[in-house]
Amino acid sequence: MIMINYLVNRMDFQMASFITSGLLVIIGLYGVFFVDNVLKKIIALEILGSGVNLALIAIGYNGGTIPIKLPGVSVEVFAKESAYPLTHALVLTNIVIEASMLAVMLGVSIILYKKYKTLRSSVILKED
């Protein structure tokens, strides 16, 4: 109980996000390389991508102030206290790209499934 209390007090939102991000990346990599199912591999890729996105959001985190400048707020205060929006831009871009990649991969998976009648990647992705 003491240890849990210690960890909770030590860990802020940003650090917790980084840890979660790391876990997601590891889970994603495990899924891509060790799971013998094309659909699950693709899901693992999404988990991997989400981990990276979370890392980016956490990097931009700065105490929770959203990066929208309101009237009356000085530029200096705004720059010092708001979250860094460049990381958000990267995440938005990455989400779009991931969605495109996902659509194409699923489409091709359907084509190959019709041919092989299985989703086992050791069959579908086997090199000739």
Next chain:
Amino acid sequence: MNYLPMMIVFPLIMAIIMNLLHGKEKAVKYITFITAAILIILPFISQYGYYYFGGHGVVNGWVSGIAYLYNPAKQAIIVTLSLIASLVLITGMGEKLKNNMFVTLSLMGFASIAAIVLADDIFNLYVFFEIVSIVQAGLVFLSGTEEAYKAGLRYMIMGNVAAALMLLGIAFLLASTGTLNITDMKHYLLVDNPMIYGGLLLLIVGLAYGAGLPPFHNVKADLYARSKGFISAMLQTYSKFVLVGLMIIILKLFNGLDYFASAHAVLIALGVLAMVFGVVMALLQSDYKKLLAYHAISQGGYVATGLALGTPLGIVAGIFHAINHVIYKSALFLGAYIVSCKRGSNLHKLGGLLPLMPSVAFMVLCAKLAISGIPPFNGFQSKWMLAQAAMQVNMPEIAIIMIIVSIGTFVSMMKAFYLIYLKPVDEETLKEYQNKEVPKLAVFSLFVLTALCIIIGLYPDIVTNYLWDYAKELGVNYYLK
């Protein structure tokens, strides 16, 4: 008016237009020829220097917004890219199916590679790196074969992994420096920070994937091998220039810094491994396109090694070899395309084509000698320069490996030439050959590329004069330390 952004904007717009012209084959063909011509002109009418998108620029000493940098070295690269792209587009117009999708994807690919080469901010680099991954998979899908779908899917899965890791690396660099602009970022890299170093290594993962270096060499080679021959010509051009573009950025940011030394070694090792793996795998192949694909991997290793040396001579040699390689390798893939229109690409089922198309055989032989590094072809010039660069930094073992790999290249190239053109075949097979048509546009493109192999081989200064200034800017004379 500065036409620099048109190198990206124009092909993207034409790609969208082409996508709308489904089924209108004559319009597609006509507009494609015009577009191909304009692509060649654009690199010559663009201004050197920095270009800042969106009306942004340098604010309080820092760059705001997306930035491009254009200089003679990048011009040489993009001229080569636009030439190959135009020739492949022209060749593709001789095909019967899927013209508009082929043109759409090709133009998107061209825009992406041009953007990667021009990029002076990592954000834009990352976006177009992703786009070209999808484009390459899309181009291989155009073959319509089952193997093509498998190769493309494998490529996309590995691509997602590499891209995620690369983005993570970019995240680390952003966290450490606060900026994604390369010119600005450089100011913050002097500190030996493990996060920066981690970001660099993850960038190298993206580099290895984009260029087809180990451990991604099999996936990339399979991609080349499963495409139509003329599409393979363009795919390997894309990969070579992704390699150059990313290496330029890595060198610009890190070259000369103390902690770069071991990453430096990693890059050289990747290059050497690619050289060796590529040629060894090529020697084992019985499929001609697979053989050519692994040689593309091997030659990519030469480029990576040259650039990784990090000296001005190494950088010039690396970029020069990339330019030479895309020229003669495109010629070889076009030759393979012409052969496959006759008789597929299984080496053991080919033979006796010399009497049927002697001019094609001659041009392909020239390209094979070029890739083997034999004078007076362009491949000799850049390989010789690479060996000199390796000797200069006291790494003669790299020069020796380069020569041995060249010998291996020569052996497998001559073997393939014999099996395709010289091996005797029976009369019935010969008659069967004669009925197949030779794609004339492909022969035209092959002729242009072969002529370039000879011209650049005789007058290498045509290209290298453009490269030296930038190489001196990026390079560090390690051997003088």
